Amino acid sequence: MSGVGKVTGFLSRLAPRRAAEEEPEPPAVRAEPEVVVPTKALKKFVASLRLQPLPTLLDLGPVVGSNVAYFGEQLGCKIFIEDIFADIERFQREHRLAGLPAFLETRFPQGPESVDGVLCWDLFDFLDKPSARVVADHLMRALKPNGALFGFFTTTHPTEARFTKFIVADDGNLRHRPYSTPRMRQAVLQNRDIIKLFERLRVSDSFLLHTKVREILFRKPDYLSNP
Amino acid sequence: MWKRDENVRPPAGREAAQPAPSTGTPSAPVAHGPELEGKRHMDSKDVVNIGKSVVIKGELNGSEDLTVEGHVDGKIELKEHVLTIGPHGRIKAEVFAKSVIVLGEVSGNILASEKVDIRDNGSVDGNIISPRVAIAEGAHFRGSVDMQRKSEPTKASDAPKAEVKPAGQSAPVGTAPKV
Numbered sequence: 001m002s003g004v005g006k007v008t009g010f011l012s013r014l015a016p017r018r019a020a021e022e023e024p025e026p027p028a029v030r031a032e033p034e035v036v037v038p039t040k041a042l043k044k045f046v047a048s049l050r051l052q053p054l055p056t057l058l059d060l061g062p063v064v065g066s067n068v069a070y071f072g073e074q075l076g077c078k079i080f081i082e083d084i085f086a087d088i089e090r091f092q093r094e095h096r097l098a099g100l101p102a103f104l105e106t107r108f109p110q111g112p113e114s115v116d117g118v119l120c121w122d123l124f125d126f127l128d129k130p131s132a133r134v135v136a137d138h139l140m141r142a143l144k145p146n147g148a149l150f151g152f153f154t155t156t157h158p159t160e161a162r163f164t165k166f167i168v169a170d171d172g173n174l175r176h177r178p179y180s181t182p183r184m185r186q187a188v189l190q191n192r193d194i195i196k197l198f199e200r201l202r203v204s205d206s207f208l209l210h211t212k213v214r215e216i217l218f219r220k221p222d223y224l225s226n227p
Numbered sequence: 228m229w230k231r232d233e234n235v236r237p238p239a240g241r242e243a244a245q246p247a248p249s250t251g252t253p254s255a256p257v258a259h260g261p262e263l264e265g266k267r268h269m270d271s272k273d274v275v276n277i278g279k280s281v282v283i284k285g286e287l288n289g290s291e292d293l294t295v296e297g298h299v300d301g302k303i304e305l306k307e308h309v310l311t312i313g314p315h316g317r318i319k320a321e322v323f324a325k326s327v328i329v330l331g332e333v334s335g336n337i338l339a340s341e342k343v344d345i346r347d348n349g350s351v352d353g354n355i356i357s358p359r360v361a362i363a364e365g366a367h368f369r370g371s372v373d374m375q376r377k378s379e380p381t382k383a384s385d386a387p388k389a390e391v392k393p394a395g396q397s398a399p400v401g402t403a404p405k406v
Contacts, residue, residue: 063362069360076370
């Protein structure tokens with residue numbers, strides 16, 4: 001039996017092209033390339049964290065080891081990781097998206113005015129309106145006065161279903177590592193919608209990138225702190 | 228011509244213990260039987276393994292490195308040593324160790340004086356306090372990471388001053404510069 005296997009293996013090595021032709025095609029999983037994209041707002045976000053003696057950071061994306069090292073070791077942040085993308089994906093797979101806003105109401109353990117910075121990444125592109133409202137309310141409440149919130153908002157309607165891991169290359173560049181998901185981006189948020197969503201924050205900086213993505217850095221002014 | 232003489236073949240079981248062939252000099256005596264068992268015991272005495280089928284509920288203290296492949300529910304304290312949670316290990320405990328390597332699942336807080344290393348497919352639900360934390364691609368983590376920076380934090384005066392603009396002065400979003 002093993003002799004037959006050896007012979008087959010030997011023959012396939014002699015004619016590898018033919019063997020490849022006979023094998024069925026693997027399922028269509030497109031390998032997404034990782035790209036490095038410049039960022040303008042991250043530098044300002046990092047600068048705002050540096051102002052704090054022991055900054056606390058809330059990351060709403062999937063955990064990335066190098067980001068933890070960057071914010072934890074280099075900036076000395078205490079980092080809370082709450083992967084909301086994983087929750088969205090789970091609710092989508094289980095066909096329970098109607099229950100997502102209620103779930104998000106109790107999802108965050110952070111208290112009011114407890115974090116200096118929030119990394120939203122492109123989360124709000126994937127949230128439906130009620131869920132976005134719930135998350136935005138929590139973030140506005142959780143931010144300390146002078147705290148900063150960093151987010152991306154697409155300006156086009158992409159047709160691909162994919163999340164992206166944003167990896168800090170340095171404070172001027174992010175590596176975008178896409179991965180597949182059943183969740184599509186939701187309706188594009190207009191500027192007025194974004195400002196209305198974060199009504200208790202102020203737009204500190206906004207940049208429209210060549211990738212048709214708007215980077216926005218919000219800040220929570222002192223005079224708009226929690227009642 | 229190529230057939231090896233069966234008489235010169237070493238007896239089974241001793242082969243592993245044979246030293247490397249020396250150059251002409253008679254070979255050293257080969258350890259076998261109880262002697263060999265003792266040597267093996269010496270080699271592995273500093274690492275204790277809790278097997279897959281073992282379930283521990285309560286407090287686990289120790290002064291040697293430990294690998295857990297089973298279930299532990301309670302508290303693990305190995306303050307000067309390395310705790311490894313193997314791929315089959317399931318920990319529901321507060322963990323205190325010098326270093327913690329996670330290949331399985333941990334549900335609970337981890338305090339490590341040196342390093343926490345969450346490997347691919349490792350999972351941690353809890354807060355980590357350690358000066359060094361490594362999280363591999365494919366690992367799962369939910370909680371907080373506090374690296375207890377030893378050096379002085381950056382002085383506020385050294386960092387660039389952030390400005391918070393009031394509502395009327397905020398940058399108009401629609402006219403943002405294109406990067």
